[in-house]
Structure formats: structure tokens, C-alpha cells
Amino acid sequence: MRILPRVLTTAGALMILGTGIAHASIPDEAVMFKNPNCGCCAGHAEHLRANGIKVKVVPTEQMAKIKQKAGIPAGETSCHTLSIGGYAVEGHVPFKAIEKLFKEKPKVSGLTLAGMPSGSPGMPGPKTEAFKVKSFKDGKSKLYGTF
Secondary structure, X not given: OOOHHHHHHOOOOOOOOOOOOOOOOOOOEEEEEEOOOOOHHHHHHHHHHHOOOEEEEEEOOOHHHHHHHHOOOXXXXXXXXXXXXXXXXXXXXXXXXXXXXHHHOOOOXXXXXXXXXXXXXXXXXXXXXXXXXXXXXXOEEEEEEEO
16 A cells, blocks of 8 residues: 555645653654655654654655655755654754744744754764754745754
8 A cells, every 4th residue: 555645645744743742842753754765864863762752754755745845945955854743844953953943833834954964963973063953934944043
């Protein structure tokens, strides 16, 4: 049975809500859509799990469609897209940024950390500078915070 095409066509596919509390008001469940050939996404999922979030990983060849449906602005993409509590979180966004998102609950579509920065959660190598996490809505992004 091919469930993925139905998931992609469901209007709320990227708006899966968690059922409990991990930290403050953060949902305790999330869905991570990732390219089947990418290995670093597992590291980010582990980072989230270490902070109390149950992450369901969904490998898919449809990442471009998922990113488009989530409203990720051009130039702000990364290797995976997380759906958590009505927000999309693109890439290796640190848990502290996600925690801030759910504390403040801004009227945005989500957060992004473009590319795959060295030392970000799930990525090998040293952290060479603060991670500039952006929020996005309606195809536009702006700095949300440095972490």
C-alpha cells in the first residue's frame, strides 16, 4: 500500500500535533521527513529525542514537495523537514530554538537553519560560529535568534 502519496496530499500532513509536553509547551511528538540517502538527519532526530521529543522518521523521495507545502523559502532549505505542533522546522535547528518557538508561539510557519552547518545538532565537526536561526512565513524569512 502506498501511504506516502496520500500523506503528501493531505492538507494537514505538516501540521501533526503532539499529544503531550516535553519541555514547557513543546509537543512530545514530531515527524521528520528526510531523503532516504541522508545520514545526518538521524543525528538531529537523536538530539530531539535526548530532549524528550519522540521523532518518527519518514524517508521520502518527495522532499521538494514537502518543503514547498511547508512554505520553506528559497535559499533557506536543508536536508530534512520536521513537523511539530503546527510548525515546520527545517534543518539542524538546535533544541533551544525550538524551545523558544513554543514558549513564544509567534505567528510564523516555522524555523529554519539553512544548509548543514558544522557542529549543529546532528552534524559532525566543530561549531565555528553561533547558528543564525530564521523564522519564516509567506515565503519570507527573518532572523529569529542566534544559538
